[in-house]
Amino acid sequence: xxxxxxxSPFCPAFRRVPLSSHKGGALLDYWPREGAATVLFVPGxxxxxxxxxxxxxALYEQGLAVAALHLTGHGATRHILSFRLPxxxxxxxxxxxxxxxxxxxxLLLCGHSQGGIMTLALACGGSLPDGNGRxxxxxxxxxxxxxFAVSAVFPQHDDIMRLTLFAPLLAHRHRIQEKxxxxxxxxxxxxxxxxxxxxxRRLLAGHGSIDLPLAGRRLTYPLGLLADLLALRLNEMTxxxxxxxxxxxxxxxxxxxxxxxxxxxxxxxxxxxLLPTGGHMLLMQRGTAREAAAFLALSACALDLPLQCGYAxxxx
Numbered sequence: 001x002x003x004x005x006x007x008s009p010f011c012p013a014f015r016r017v018p019l020s021s022h023k024g025g026a027l028l029d030y031w032p033r034e035g036a037a038t039v040l041f042v043p044g045x046x047x048x049x050x051x052x053x054x055x056x057x058a059l060y061e062q063g064l065a066v067a068a069l070h071l072t073g074h075g076a077t078r079h080i081l082s083f084r085l086p087x088x089x090x091x092x093x094x095x096x097x098x099x100x101x102x103x104x105x106x107l108l109l110c111g112h113s114q115g116g117i118m119t120l121a122l123a124c125g126g127s128l129p130d131g132n133g134r135x136x137x138x139x140x141x142x143x144x145x146x147x148f149a150v151s152a153v154f155p156q157h158d159d160i161m162r163l164t165l166f167a168p169l170l171a172h173r174h175r176i177q178e179k180x181x182x183x184x185x186x187x188x189x190x191x192x193x194x195x196x197x198x199x200x201r202r203l204l205a206g207h208g209s210i211d212l213p214l215a216g217r218r219l220t221y222p223l224g225l226l227a228d229l230l231a232l233r234l235n236e237m238t239x240x241x242x243x244x245x246x247x248x249x250x251x252x253x254x255x256x257x258x259x260x261x262x263x264x265x266x267x268x269x270x271x272x273x274l275l276p277t278g279g280h281m282l283l284m285q286r287g288t289a290r291e292a293a294a295f296l297a298l299s300a301c302a303l304d305l306p307l308q309c310g311y312a313x314x315x316x
Contacts, residue, residue: 016076019094024073024080026091028098031056033065036308037106037145037300040095041068044113046194046218048075052112054211055283058293063307064300065105069095075216082189085128085228089138092122096143106145106305110296112283113253116152117229120261123147123242126234129181135233146241146303148296150283151253154264155232159257164197180227188224197226198252206249206279211286241269243299245292247278271299 019026029049039059043052049068059066072087073080092109099107111119122144127135153159161170169176183190194203242265246258255274262272273295278288297307 017098019091019098020072022072024078024083026072026094027070027075027077028095029068029070030099030103031060031066032103033060033063033308035105035306036063036065037108037305038065038067038099038103039108039110039148039296040092040099041066042092042109042111042115042118043069043071043074044111044115045198046074046221048216050075050213050216051211052283053213054286055289055293058286058290059296061290062293062297064108064297065103065308067095067099070216074218079218081191082222082224084188084222084224085232086138088225089118089122092118093141096141100143107143108146108148108296108300108305109141109144110148110150111152112150113280114229116149116253117155117232119147119149120152120154120242121232121234123149123238123240124235124265126232128228128233129231140235140238144240145305146243146299147238148243148245148299150245150292151250151258151280152244153253153257153261154234154236155229156234157260157264159260160230162257163252165199166197177227177230180223181231184224184227188222190223191220192223192226193220202251203280205251206247206277207281208277208285208287210281210284212281212284236264237266239268241299241303242267243270243296244272245275245295246272247275247280247282247288249277250280250282252280 014029014031017028048070056066056068070077071091073083109119122141125140127137130136161173244258244262246253275288275291282288
């Protein structure tokens with residue numbers, strides 16, 4: 001079973017909590033810090049907390065309590081063949097309920113890539129298609145002080161198609177979506193390798209030395225989930241502060257795409273922070289992971305959220 005990282009004087013052993021009794025149900029890893037705000041982290045496509053260990057460690061070093069989610073069918077959970085986006089969103093909601101009931105202090109939600117889109121969805125609310133083609137509404141997530149998305153787009157706009165290998169067929173987006181949804185109704189568990197819809201060159205461009213352990217990674221995704229992501233419709237307003245992060249050399253979620261996402265969002269406070277390097281894998285490299293964690297901690301301080309920094313910072 002994958003772990004997140006080896007305990008050290010700067011980060012103790014984590015607690016693992018099952019959030020569901022269902023096969024492949026979500027798990028939560030938690031590193032407590034008494035009196036500090038808690039960051040709940042949502043990993044990206046096919047990944048779990050282990051692949052983000054340098055970022056999780058950096059968040060803890062900044063004085064934050066850290067919780068990281070093994071989404072349904074991901075990470076240390078059983079890798080079931082079929083799951084849909086509502087199950088993944090429900091896992092985040094279960095984690096928020098668990099943390100709010102058992103731990104004091106404000107809660108921050110942070111996600112990367114697919115997890116960033118989920119963070120945007122839970123900040124704003126929206127709707128998803130059911131099996132009959134109707135859209136079922138879901139509300140924004142309650143009980144979160146601020147949202148931090150590392151790479152995110154509004155799926156209803158064409159930017160999400162530009163991320164994929166379907167970009168040359170952008171003019172036929174609606175026909176493609178309808179065909180995917182129809183196919184997903186018949187074969188929801190049809191396995192798709194990541195590189196059947198994302199470019200590996202763009203995904204890996206601009207990175208430095210990546211810390212990307214193999215344990216717990218998925219090799220394929222169900223067709224039903226991809227269809228859900230392309231059909232997701234989000235509101236473009238949130239009642240909470242929203243921060244969007246990325247890298248200037250990200251060839252997938254480019255600065256222009258991130259700026260367009262932020263421009264569309266109506267929020268009481270919003271900001272875009274771009275790291276100069278790191279590419280799309282910026283949270284899996286020690287230097288850029290620490291930069292992103294420092295930005296998150298500084299933003300939390302600006303919102304008067306508590307940190308606990310009673311530790312000696314490690315030396316590089």
